Amino acid sequence: MHSDHQASSATSDRPATESEFLALKQFHSAGRGFWQEVPDKDWNDWKWQLRNRITTLAQLQKLLPSLTPEELAGTQLANHKLALAITPYFFNLIDPGNENCPIRRQIVPRIEETHTAPWEMSDPCGEDAHSPVPGLVHRYPDRVLFLVTDRCAAYCRYCTRSRLVSNASGYDFHPEFDKQIAYIESHPEIRDVLMSGGDPLLFSDEKIEYLLHRLRSIPHVEFLRIGTRIPIFLPQRITPELCAMLKQFHPLFISIHSNHPRELTTEARTALERLADAGIPLGNQSVLLSQVNDDVTTMRALVHKLLMCRVKPYYLYQCDLIKGSAHLRSSVEKGLQIIEQLRGHTSGYAVPTYVIDAPGGGGKVPISPGYVLSRNTDRLVIRNYEGKIFEYPEAREDAPTPVAAGPLTSTKLT
Numbered sequence: 473m474h475s476d477h478q479a480s481s482a483t484s485d486r487p488a489t490e491s492e493f494l495a496l497k498q499f500h501s502a503g504r505g506f507w508q509e510v511p512d513k514d515w516n517d518w519k520w521q522l523r524n525r526i527t528t529l530a531q532l533q534k535l536l537p538s539l540t541p542e543e544l545a546g547t548q549l550a551n552h553k554l555a556l557a558i559t560p561y562f563f564n565l566i567d568p569g570n571e572n573c574p575i576r577r578q579i580v581p582r583i584e585e586t587h588t589a590p591w592e593m594s595d596p597c598g599e600d601a602h603s604p605v606p607g608l609v610h611r612y613p614d615r616v617l618f619l620v621t622d623r624c625a626a627y628c629r630y631c632t633r634s635r636l637v638s639n640a641s642g643y644d645f646h647p648e649f650d651k652q653i654a655y656i657e658s659h660p661e662i663r664d665v666l667m668s669g670g671d672p673l674l675f676s677d678e679k680i681e682y683l684l685h686r687l688r689s690i691p692h693v694e695f696l697r698i699g700t701r702i703p704i705f706l707p708q709r710i711t712p713e714l715c716a717m718l719k720q721f722h723p724l725f726i727s728i729h730s731n732h733p734r735e736l737t738t739e740a741r742t743a744l745e746r747l748a749d750a751g752i753p754l755g756n757q758s759v760l761l762s763q764v765n766d767d768v769t770t771m772r773a774l775v776h777k778l779l780m781c782r783v784k785p786y787y788l789y790q791c792d793l794i795k796g797s798a799h800l801r802s803s804v805e806k807g808l809q810i811i812e813q814l815r816g817h818t819s820g821y822a823v824p825t826y827v828i829d830a831p832g833g834g835g836k837v838p839i840s841p842g843y844v845l846s847r848n849t850d851r852l853v854i855r856n857y858e859g860k861i862f863e864y865p866e867a868r869e870d871a872p873t874p875v876a877a878g879p880l881t882s883t884k885l886t
Contacts, residue, residue, distance in 0.1 A: 488769040496733045496773035499741055499780075505564040506535055515560075518709035522625065522674075526558045532580070535563065539580075540571050546581035553796065554634040556581055558626045562705050565734055574732045574764040577800065578628055585629060585796035591831075594635045596793040598833020605655050607647035611835055615664035616656060620647055620683065624671045625705040628729075630759060630800045632792040632829075637670055653686050660692045666727075668699035673709055677717050684721045696721055699757075701729040703743040704736075710743035715750040725753045728783060731765050733773040741781045748782040755786030758824065760810075766802035768813040775814070775822040785824040790839070793831050804828070804839065812841045816857025 488496075507515060507524075514520040526532050529547045533539060539547070550556040558579050566580075567573035595601075602611040609617035622637050622645040631637050636645045656662050665687050672680060687693055702709045718724060726747060730736060748754055756778050758765065765771055775785040788811070791801040807826050814823045827836040845853040845861065852864045 488767075493769050493773060496770065497776055499736065499738045499777070502561050502564040502737045502739055505560070507560050516708050518706050518711075521559045521561055521706055521708055524560050525626070526560070526563055527556055529556075532556070532558075536566065536568055536580070538568050538571070542582045542584065543571075543580050545583040546585055549583070549586060550581040553585055554581075554627050554629065554631060554637065556627065557624070559706050561708065561739070562626055565737070572763050574761075574770075575734060577764055578630070578731065578761065579626055581629060582799065584799035587798065588795045589793075589798045592793045592795045592797065593831065594795055596831055597632060597829050598831075599633075601833055605648070605651045607645070608652045608655055610655075610659075610662075611833060614661055615666065616662055618652060618656075618665050618667045618687075619645070619669050620649070620667055620672050621670035621674060623669070623674055625674060625702055625709075628701070628759075630761065630791055630794065630797045632794050633670075634794055634796075649683065649686070653690075656687070656693065657690050663692060663694040664697065665693055665695075666697040666699055671700050671702055672698050673700045673702040673714075677714055680714075681717050681720075684718075684724070688721050695723055695725070697725045697727060699727045699729075703728050703740055703747070704730050707737075707739040707743035710746050712746065715746050715752075718747075718752060719750045722751060725755065727755045727757050727786060729757050729759075730774065730778065730783075731758050731761060732770065733777050736774070736777040736781060744781040744783055754781075754783040756783045756824070757787045757789060758785070759789045759791050760802045760807045760826075761791060761800050762802040764800070766806045766810070768810050771810050772814060772818060772822075775818070775824065779819070779822055785822055787836070788824040788826045790826070790828040792829055808839065808841050812857075815841070 504510065504515065510520075526535060529544070532547055533544075547556060562575075562579070565575045567576065570576070598611075599609045599617070602609050604610055607619040609619070611617070619636075624637060627637065656665060667683065667687075672683075675683075684696060687696055728744070730740075744754060758771075758774065760766055765774060771788075778785050788807065790804055790807055791797055811823065811826045826839045828839055829835070830837050843854055843856075845855055847853070847866075849866060849868065851866055853861060854864060855861050
């Protein structure tokens, strides 16, 4: 196991030291683990990785004999809610000696997934209510979410689409591409299409190319996006051939999903660099998760590593109110503290926008620390990351020459 395993767990009990922070920022290979004898040509073949995923309790117990009673019970019930699947590559990032390993918490089922809080929902973002045709969500005026599959390379236990993804709960998702694309064609206000699922990059190059070609041929569609966790779960999929094909469809952006610095291995970095070299702007969407990334040391290491992989930290999501996710949900207060301790203390490019997807379909609402202390028609009173207070004059048509701005005091807020 890598040296960063110990560093990542230290932050849960006490502040991490600078050496532990630097250890979190190091890039390591995931290694071969239990698959030392597998030939390189197989290990580096994304289809081999998919065929050899851990999908049963027997497989998981053999590879991770330290399963807790909660994990054992959760895995026995997993296929009734959200299927178990872990690629061999990603499994190697688990620390078998730590039941609170941040990788383990994301992908190994637990019995707590069967516990539902009164405020939790099967469709917390209200996607089904905003679906004019099956598999297409039109919630915002000028963009749509184009769901193309219910399959992923591995399954995050907090998945906001667990009702749909893997079909373990009987949602029976069957996208109808012709109907979905016909809706987009008939609505000229749609300029932005996000392909998601499941994971679109599980499709063959030919199928992805077909869908992107259909979308790119619609005159009013300006901008294409793909949402994927493949570079993190299955970096072997990001082949030169895939990147060459994607390059045809600019402007094309890709949003990845990484929650912990350990996920950014040398293999993941190579995959992300290939996409960036193909001219594809990359953004990352993290979910704030209890005992995974809800401390500033872990988050700062993550956003720094993302930038080193040429990925802009885009969103930090408050965990959606999906059924069975309470054990993974951190508080909004912790999320605000993390943003507070990033803003001004590291590069602006490294600070994601913290958002809550408003329950029931209200869309993304940005949540920020209180930097505006007061505001009226004449001026704003604001504070900076150090707690110093400043005035800024409001621009008004009847007062074209405002009073110069300046610090009211250098005293920090207490």
